[in-house]
């Protein structure tokens with residue numbers, strides 16, 4: 001290993017939301033989707049150089065940043081992006097909310113598959129649009145979470161927008177080519193705009209798998225797709241606030257940009273600096289990160305799957321494990337494990353009570369201690 005994934009960088013700062021939640025308490029925070037590692041040294045070096053200039057005016061993407069984004073999309077997904085398609089954003093949640101306002105009126109339903117990252121459910125409500133929740137089918141033996149195609153086809157008939165999470169948070173699915181093709185066909189048939197949140201797309205855990213942006217399936221599908229991407233999860237730089245909407249269709253892009261007017265601020269210039277370094281120079285760090293995350297994922301499954309009736313979905317992407325606690329007879333698993341010294345995310349917030357989400361983006365020592373606490377609480381020590 002060239003890089004250090006054994007040290008926790010968050011202990012050196014006072015402003016970290018993940019750790020501050022439990023300040024003064026002996027609770028290991030494995031909740032919000034930030035990792036505990038320092039970002040790639042290539043990114044820190046680029047930021048240090050930019051800060052040293054002392055010039056912090058309003059900023060815009062440089063030719064270097066655009067080249068880094070276009071280059072990474074070609075290198076990593078074989079996607080030939082046109083620079084005109086790029087709309088910088090301070091965050092993806094803004095993108096979800098803008099998209100809900102820009103792609104339909106008050107009567108037009110927004111569809112999303114649950115359980116899901118909570119802003120997928122709040123964005124339609126904030127935008128005054130009805131939400132249709134489509135429960136994913138729970139895993140059966142040897143399978144993972146799946147689409148309910150019959151229900152999707154039925155609900156799509158009265159919807160205008162599909163909010164897709166690709167890969168999916170919290171169940172960790174990387175949608176297969178077949179699943180994406182079926183989604184594409186339904187979007188075409190029912191004239192849906194698809195908002196494809198691909199924030200976790202550079203965190204595919206199976207060696208050799210390559211992310212397929214939804215918009216690369218066909219030019220027709222690209223014309224109805226708003227892709228949301230960011231380096232924030234992969235490189236642990238969410239606090240720098242830099243994300244992207246990628247919108248090939250000019251009419252859709254202009255509607256999105258009109259909705260942003262007067263509300264969405266300029267992107268933070270240090271976010272731009274970090275994004276350029278990430279997309280250009282981050283690949284070696286990311287490869288080592290993925291090896292660490294794979295080990296951590298396997299450790300979570302080894303410790304918890306089957307323990308006292310718990311079931312852990314094996315994530316194909318992300319550093320998040322989705323854990324079914326219903327078989328353990330624990331009424332409120334988030335509270336239960338918090339009382340045992342481990343702070344997890346509550347499945348109820350994702351639309352599925354009885355589950356918790358565990359963030360394994362942390363040094364092995366932290367994870368080992370957290371898993372030991374959970375096993376002790378379950379009587380499995």
Ligand SMILES: Cc1ncc(COP(=O)(O)O)c(C=O)c1O
Nearest residue numbers: 033091092093117169197199243
């Ligand atoms: C699917 C998904 N979208 C968006 C976000 C957050 O995006 P941002 O911090 O850029 O608003 C997260 C954070 O975990 C996420 O999991």
